[in-house]
Amino acid sequence: MIKTKIWVIVISLILTVSAALSVIIFTLPKKNVVAIYSDGELLREIDLSEVAEPYTFKVEHGDGFNEILVERGRIRVSFADCPDRCCVNYGWYYGGASPVVCIPHKLVIKAVNSQKDDFDVVTG
Amino acid sequence: MKKRLFPFVFICVLFCAVLCGCTRYELTEFFALDTFVTITAEKPNGDVLKKAEKLVKDYEDKLSVTKDGSEIKRLNESGTLTLSEEVAALMKLSLSACERTDGALDITVYPLVKAWGFTVGEKKVPSSEELSSLLPLVGYENVTVTGNAFTLENGTELDLGAVAKGYITDKLVKLFKENDVKNALISLGGNVYVAGKYGGRDWNVGIKSPFGDGKAFCGVKLSDKAVVTSGQYQRFFEENGKVYGHIIDPATGVPVDNEFSSVTVIGENGFWCDALSTALFVMGKDKALEFYGEHGDFDFILIMKDGSVAISEGIKDAFSLADENTPLTVIKRSDKN
Structure with a gap:
């Protein structure tokens, strides 16, 4: 009885x-972290929701x-000195399912974990 | 006593079952085919993702128009070559796509693509004299086939860039089926195939806005379908205030500039979706809808420069717009037949 x-x-x-825990996790304000990779190497992660002032690097x-x-x-x-400039032409990235990619420089900017849109993948 | 314990044991078992039942997806990402490849598969057996990466890179080595030693580059350089069984099969399929689309898709457009600088070199507007001299080189009729031996007449050159990703996607789908991977997502730089389901629901595929705002313009929920989009909004250059996109009209030699901002084709076969997305883009709205009426074995999303959208009736229940105020037309095949 006691064991029960x-x-x-x-x-x-x-x-x-x-x-x-579920309630806390799902009601916390969502972070919007993007990761920047160069040739597969993670260079840095940036939480876009906490950027105070615009900056470049x-x-x-x-x-x-x-x-x-x-x-x-965002x-x-x-700017890029690559030949095709597709990465520049991409425009702003808000953390959705379609990463920013510079093929000649093997640069990728993509969302970490949760994505800002509801899509599993984006074509175009 | 045992009876009283049962509900709690049951809850524990249920709890563990939910935890253990969490779907396991694995992801591989790499650069190939002049794009960024993302492949996600549910519970892949052993090294199937490694096999998938190898498959893509092997095809790249054979089909690249710029890689030394690729069969296509060697054919372009020598003018005649007996191709491997696999590449010959793709070449024959590609020529049938050129014929089916009445040359709107033309795999011999490469001399023009080079002149505009979209593959190698600096992007520039060629002189009208240069274009006039190159146009006779373009035409899929310039390719003669004897078995697996291909000959390029009149100095023409090939580029399978408009169909290769779709074809390779089909090979990846086949690989996954053979390895019992039912649920998977393949994206060869936005050339997408969604297999099975994601967490029990259809995959939600976004179509990128062609208007440069970095967001999805619309979406469509799909399963076991290829989705390929063509547009001029990412690969282009500007000269004297005019924008020139990378999709060249084989008939005129200049970049396509019509009412389309992007054309998305949805169907079961990656190759045909890839081929048709380019072909419909080149055709323009009237001819594209006429083609749909005649063939109709695919669905489409046409985003116009004026911001309106036309979709085929087959996807109307799975389709959604980011902005519900966007003008939308649903095209019935029977109206165009």
Whole structure:
């Protein structure tokens, strides 16, 4: 009888804590973290929701480079000396399912974990 | 006593079952085919994702128009070559796509693509004299086939860029089926195939806005379908205030500039979706809808430059717009037949 009560308390505790954690996790303000990779190597992660002032930085690759502009909630390649400039033409990235990619410089900017849109993948 | 314990044991088992039942997806990402490849598969057996990466890179080595030693580059350089069984099969399929689309898709457009600088070199507007001299080189009729031996007449050159990703996608789908991977997402730089389901629901595929705002313009929920989009909004250059996109009209030699901002084709076969997305883009709205009426074995999303959208009736229930005020037309095949 006593053992049963202990089990009841343990299971109830586990379920209550799980439920509480779920509520906390799902109601926390979502971060919008993007990761910047160069040739597969993670260079840095930026939480776009916490950018106070716009800033730029350069990512160099061989003789070339991409200039990244970061603003609150969004990021883009503002300049690149690559031949096709698709990364610049991409425009602003808000953390959706379609990463920003510079093929010649093997640069990728993509969302970490949760994405800002509801899509599993984006074509185009 | 045992009876009283049962509900709690049951809850525990259920709890564990939910935790253990969390779907396991694995992801591989790499650069190939002049794009960024993302492949996600549910519970892949052993090294199937490694096999998938190898498959893509092997095809790249054979089909690249710029890689030394590729069969296509060697054919372009020598003018005649006996191709491997696999590449010959793709070549024959590609020529049938050129014929089916009445040359709107033309795999011999490469001399023009080079002249505009979209593959190698600096992007520039060629002189009208240069274009006039190159246009006779373009035409899929310039390719003669004897078995697996291909000959390029009149100095023409090939580029399978408009169909290769779709074809390779089909090979990846086949690989996954053979390895019992039911649920997977393949994206060869936005050339997409969604297999099975994601967490029990259809995959939600976004179509990128062609208007440069970095967001999805619309979406469509799909399962076991290829989705391929063509547009001029990412690969282009500007000269004297005019924008020139990378999709060249084989008939005129200049970049396509019509009412389309992007054309998305949805169907079961990656190759045909890839081929048709380019072909419909080249055709323009009237011819594209006429083609749909005649063939109709695919669905489409046409985003116009004026911001309106036309979709085929087959996807109307799975389709959604980011902005519900966007003008939308649903095209019935029977109206165009």
